[in-house]
Amino acid sequence: MLYKHVLKPILFKFDPEAVHDFFTDTGELLGTTHLSRTAIDLAYGYHGPDISRTVDGIRYRTPFLLSAGFDYDGHLTRILPHIGLGGEEIGSVTARPCEGNAKPRLTRLKESESILVNKGLRNEGVDAVIARLKSVPMESIGGIGFVAGISIARTNDAASVPIQAGIEDYVYSFKRLNEESVGDYYTINISCPNSFGGEAFTTPELLERLLTAIKAIPCTRPVYVKMPINLPWEQFNALLRIIDAKGLNGVVIGNLNKDYDSLDVRAEAPASYRGGLSGKPCTHPSTDLIYKTREVYGKRFTIIGVGGVMSPATAMEKFDAGADLVQLITGLIFEGPGLIKQICKAEAARKNK
Numbered sequence: 001m002l003y004k005h006v007l008k009p010i011l012f013k014f015d016p017e018a019v020h021d022f023f024t025d026t027g028e029l030l031g032t033t034h035l036s037r038t039a040i041d042l043a044y045g046y047h048g049p050d051i052s053r054t055v056d057g058i059r060y061r062t063p064f065l066l067s068a069g070f071d072y073d074g075h076l077t078r079i080l081p082h083i084g085l086g087g088e089e090i091g092s093v094t095a096r097p098c099e100g101n102a103k104p105r106l107t108r109l110k111e112s113e114s115i116l117v118n119k120g121l122r123n124e125g126v127d128a129v130i131a132r133l134k135s136v137p138m139e140s141i142g143g144i145g146f147v148a149g150i151s152i153a154r155t156n157d158a159a160s161v162p163i164q165a166g167i168e169d170y171v172y173s174f175k176r177l178n179e180e181s182v183g184d185y186y187t188i189n190i191s192c193p194n195s196f197g198g199e200a201f202t203t204p205e206l207l208e209r210l211l212t213a214i215k216a217i218p219c220t221r222p223v224y225v226k227m228p229i230n231l232p233w234e235q236f237n238a239l240l241r242i243i244d245a246k247g248l249n250g251v252v253i254g255n256l257n258k259d260y261d262s263l264d265v266r267a268e269a270p271a272s273y274r275g276g277l278s279g280k281p282c283t284h285p286s287t288d289l290i291y292k293t294r295e296v297y298g299k300r301f302t303i304i305g306v307g308g309v310m311s312p313a314t315a316m317e318k319f320d321a322g323a324d325l326v327q328l329i330t331g332l333i334f335e336g337p338g339l340i341k342q343i344c345k346a347e348a349a350r351k352n353k
């Protein structure tokens with residue numbers, strides 16, 4: 001209530017990226033002391049019946065995670081467990097540091113409950129993120145069952161556009177994370193819609209080359225692929241067949257929606273805008289693809305469902321469609337941190353039916 005009716009109207013008057021940076025700085029600060037973590041936990045923590053899940057051998061205290069793109073440099077691992085989250089996907093990180101695309105690169109589409117994202121993979125680079133995560137006291141992450149997955153993308157610059165250079169870019173980050181034993185699982189993000197060279201690895205041939213290179217690196221943790229959500233099923237399924245053949249653990253379904261016609265209020269995003277849509281326009285495309293993937297592949301894949309989780313009901317729809325875990329970002333921005341506790345309660349009620 002406090003967030004939706006008092007804070008949000010104020011925050012939504014400011015530049016979205018400035019608000020995002022403010023939340024990252026504040027969240028990092030709040031994570032540093034026992035007192036502030038406890039205070040946040042009292043307000044936003046989930047302490048109801050057990051809703052933990054074990055997926056690919058990893059225990060999640062709650063099956064709800066912050067999706068990639070919010071905590072891209074890994075500043076928030078100490079505070080996020082205290083708002084009911086069972087984990088987060090840090091990143092996407094890239095081999096080299098990346099400033100991102102020109103500003104403005106985030107636009108709120110209030111009526112459509114969406115954010116137009118043209119961030120361009122701003123991050124400090126994999127080595128800086130590894131150093132930061134290694135410096136966080138582990139009892140504040142693993143000790144309370146909080147899972148830190150890491151999303152890996154290709155550096156958003158001209159040097160990584162040639163295919164072999166792009167593969168080497170992913171491989172560098174994947175190798176470094178494994179060498180340093182940082183991250184509980186890894187996601188290979190092939191579907192960032194707003195970077196140099198586009199979504200090169202969303203064809204079966206190039207995905208095969210990329211995953212062959214990734215599989216050549218010793219890794220004991222689960223590996224997933226972050227999928228695009230605008231491909232027709234036949235093309236989407238062709239990518240799933242490669243992921244299956246290469247023996248990866250599963251898929252994150254999925255990334256931003258590139259179809260501006262799916263907005264509730266089309267006029268909020270003129271054709272001259274650049275970037276992908278988060279939030280409500282993602283709800284149905286992602287849930288449909290989760291359903292079809294589960295139907296065709298049974299239990300073969302772990303499915304992490306993400307896209308347009310704006311309420312407890314839309315989170316439960318992801319499970320009903322076949323997701324094992326659920327991620328979100330935009331719902332948190334529009335509804336506030338209290339949304340996670342509500343979703344956890346809905347999951348507890350669903351389990352007890």
Ligand SMILES: Cc1cc2nc3c(=O)[nH]c(=O)nc-3n(C[C@H](O)[C@H](O)[C@H](O)COP(=O)(O)O)c2cc1C
Pocket residue numbers: 067068069070072091092106115117119121151189192226254255256277278279280282306307308309327328329330331
């Ligand atoms: C500001 C912002 C930045 C994002 N950056 C990334 C990213 O770096 N890597 C990635 O895999 N997905 C990224 N995404 C996509 C989200 O992880 C998610 O797939 C998408 O927003 C749909 O979920 P939502 O409707 O809950 O926001 C980003 C989304 C937002 C809103």
